[in-house]
Amino acid sequence: MATDPDLVEFFEVNFPEAFNEAQTGAKDGDRLATSHRKIDKKVESRYPRNIRPMQTYLRDVETEEGSRACRRLRWKNMIPGTIRGSDPNLGIFSKQPESEIYVKTPWAVLQRELDRYHRDFESRVYDITVLDGPEDTEGTTHRVLPQNLQRHPVNSTIYCANFCRYHPGRPIKFPVSFINTEESPALKRDGFIIPIQRSIECFVEDGVDIPESLDMECSGLQFKDVIRTDRIILPDGVRFSDRVIKRGKEFIVGVMFGSGRGLEEDTTETEKEPVAEK
Template sequence: MASRLSRSLVASLQQQQYSRQLLIPRFFSGNNSSSNIPNLDNLVSGVTSEMVANDPVLMDYMKSNFPEYFEDNNNRKEEEIATVVTNWGERRRAIPKPILNIRSIPTLLRCPETEEGSNRCFPMREREGLIPGVIYGSNPTIGAKERIFVKTPRSIIQSEMDRFHHLAFVGRVYDLTVYETPEQFDQEQGGTVHRVVPRSVQLHPVNDMVYCCNFLRYYPGRPIKVPVTLVNEEESPALKRDGFLIPINKTVEVVVDEGVAIPEVLEVECSGLQFKQVIRLDRVMFPEGVRPSEKVLKHKDFMIGPIHGGRGGGADLTEGEGDEE
């Protein structure tokens, strides 16, 4: 009797195989062999380990009713997945942040006689994937003044621009390592490090790919432009009523003291902002060791932008225009 019931159970499960096929979890059904299946001959009469290995529906049934026989395999696979995820997160968190928030970019030395000019730089861009550029500017700390012609992999420049956007990219400080030969570039050996700021980044007019990127030598005390971002917008009555900022200056020129990390953005405090109010320099929060440049301080009317729009702002502007007429 028990054998007949077991055979009928297996038959009914096989009939439901196609109807349940999309609902069966495939976690245990891939590449199962009888060698990986425990001995199940004594559990259900008429059911062998080979039958369980070849029938995903029966495999699902046995795992649901006899989980203790599959617990070791399940735990091992789950632990492997958890280990992969954990290690990936740990590796990502373990990546050391660059010192003083200064990232590095490798580049190659370019011959100014044979690799200068539009016609000569075209195959460099299209075939080799290299972007021409020049390191220029003076650095009184090391006495460097000469111009150095370089060519940088487009993928590296493009990834940095995608990571930080154009405004943030041209305001960041990089350690540019100049290698003399492709062998040094591949082996990451040798090379001269120049601390620079990207300048004169040119984009292709059609596909917006980087076409040219120059570099200005940087030293502590040289002004750089840092983009601004709004914080505490929910505490502004104007911004909560569909108001918006009309940007006049998207960046602020600052001077960073030596040994201070280069800020990626400058936060602008928006608490209490009303319609038609102008955001000026007093609402910009400068980190310790970062201060506005003399050019910004001499500009008495320097502003981030006014607050306009929204239901309240739009109504006020409309009424004012009607009164003037």
């Protein structure tokens, strides 16, 4: 485990209690946490700007194109898809026929990322390397966003995985995470937030680390409060897209709701006069 950072990340996400043993003074947990901290530095240096690598293989257009050929690929645990879109930095434009590349991605590679990020998978940026075959070690690298991930309608397995080229001028939809929930009077009294927008479209400047999510400030939230973009904390180099700015106050992130149980109401108790006995 100490030599495989990806394996350590997997166990940290799926078995967090094993990494929390260091706080209780357990020797095994201390050794595990120490090795994890050393590996964290390697992981951060391996993934600059929070962009993870991924590998895929080139699909033969003549023999691996069409419904039947794609079905045979899925039997071999290879998920068909395409890389499309423009990248002005590389001189690639969507009108060019060579801009669309047919690829096949191993099921284990996609499932690993889905287990880690779940619904936020399509909000991640990847450096995907297109190889000619399993024996090939060098290929062409494209910076992409996962797009139109399709699943089987019955067994929910991955059916198709497409990718769109990414550049700083392309917006990304980031999920929203709540912070300082303990400072909200409504959330402390059985309140909850009804999300209207689970993700917000933003632009990220070139050279800036791509965030995993956007923090929303929850301090001071009261019942029936309408949450808008003024509570979203944007990192440096990240701004809302034009579509979000144009909607203005009509862009609602969520609504504070709840029954209000536990609220201190100003009620005065009236003393009852004793009834005279007959």
